[in-house]
Amino acid sequence: GNGPVGVVALPDGRSLYEANQxxxxxxxxxxxxxxxxxxxxxxxxNAQPTGLAASGDSRLIFLTLxxxxxxxxxxxxxTSPAFHTIIAVLGVGTEGAPAAExxxxxxxxxxxxxxxxxxxxxxVATIDVDLAGLTFTxxxxxxxxxxxxxAPPTRPVGVGVGPNCNFVHITKSGAAEVAVADTINHELTxxxxxxxxxxxxAFTTDGAFAYxxx
Numbered sequence: 001g002n003g004p005v006g007v008v009a010l011p012d013g014r015s016l017y018e019a020n021q022x023x024x025x026x027x028x029x030x031x032x033x034x035x036x037x038x039x040x041x042x043x044x045x046n047a048q049p050t051g052l053a054a055s056g057d058s059r060l061i062f063l064t065l066x067x068x069x070x071x072x073x074x075x076x077x078x079t080s081p082a083f084h085t086i087i088a089v090l091g092v093g094t095e096g097a098p099a100a101e102x103x104x105x106x107x108x109x110x111x112x113x114x115x116x117x118x119x120x121x122x123x124v125a126t127i128d129v130d131l132a133g134l135t136f137t138x139x140x141x142x143x144x145x146x147x148x149x150x151a152p153p154t155r156p157v158g159v160g161v162g163p164n165c166n167f168v169h170i171t172k173s174g175a176a177e178v179a180v181a182d183t184i185n186h187e188l189t190x191x192x193x194x195x196x197x198x199x200x201x202a203f204t205t206d207g208a209f210a211y212x213x214x
Contacts, residue, residue, distance in 0.1 A: 001025055001039070008052035008061070010076070017061050017074075019049040026052075026063060026074070028084065038084050044068050051102070051117075051159075055131065056109030062127075064102035064116060069093045071102060071116055071127065073136060088136050092116050092125040100125075104158040104200070108183055110165035115142075117156040117170060124156060124170055126186065142186045144172065144179055154179075160201035160210060169210060171198040178212060 001020030009016040015037060018027045024047055028037040042049050048067035054060065054076070061074040073088040093100025102125070104117040114127035114136075124142040129135075144154050155174035161167075161183070169192075170179040178192040178201065195214030203210050 001027055006050050006052045006064075008054050010054050010058040011056055012058040014058070017052050017054070017063075017076075019052055019063060021048045021050065021066075024049065026061075028076075040074065040084055040086075042072070043086075044070070051105040053105040053107040053114065055107055055112075055129070057131065059131070060129070060134075062105055062107060062114050064105050066101050066103055069100045069102060071105065071114070071125075087134060090127060090136055090138055092127075092138060093118055093121055097121060104156070104171070106159040106161045106168065108161045108165045108168065111183055113139075113183065115159045115161065115168050115170075117159045119153075119155040119157055119173070122154050122156065124159065124168070124181075140186070142168075142170075142181050142188070144170065144188070157199045158201045158212075160203055162203045162207040162210070163205065164207055169201055171201050171212060173197045173199055176214075178210075 001023035003022030006019035026040045046067040047065040050066040051064040053062045071090045072086045075082045099120045100118040101120040112129040116125040122145045128137045128139045154172040156170045157173045158171035160169045180189045198212045200213045
């Protein structure tokens with residue numbers, strides 16, 4: 001598609017999903033044959049599909065829509081009549097505030113929590129997921145700046161959760177650092193200082209290392 005920006009490989013290894021901002025769609029790509037299985041149009045104007053994450057069982061795909069301050073959930077279940085369709089649309093960001101611009105997104109399988117970077121609000125939204133009932137609740141935010149103190153914006157962009165799911169790591173493109181919060185109380189710990197304008201973050205399968213693009 002046109003304007004590819006996000007990609008996620010499914011835990012089951014069957015395929016990967018790729019987001020195209022200009023085409024306003026998402027593609028499901030078979031990893032064995034490197035062919036597009038399906039193209040899923042996003043039914044919102046100026047949606048700007050950006051970030052992708054998958055549930056641990058590969059059944060759900062979470063997609064950020066930067067242009068509409070939403071996260072949509074796509075069913076990735078070939079046995080279901082709703083395969084490759086949007087089953088939930090969730091608003092993220094504060095109503096009435098400037099655009100939240102959701103970008104990076106990650107799924108923590110232990111707690112079934114989705115984390116969404118909101119650069120427009122200097123925060124990360126949390127979404128609780130009920131895998132059995134297929135219900136989704138925007139449950140809160142992790143604030144990355146103190147609203148009572150004048151400070152430059154940190155612009156969180158990328159989100160990563162290691163295999164042990166103990167911490168969520170957030171790249172702060174405006175602060176040259178990676179914020180770290182525990183996944184139980186969502187309290188911030190000491191940041192990791194990295195290069196200028198960090199964006200994406202990914203962990204090795206054993207969780208020993210994280211890689212950050214600057």
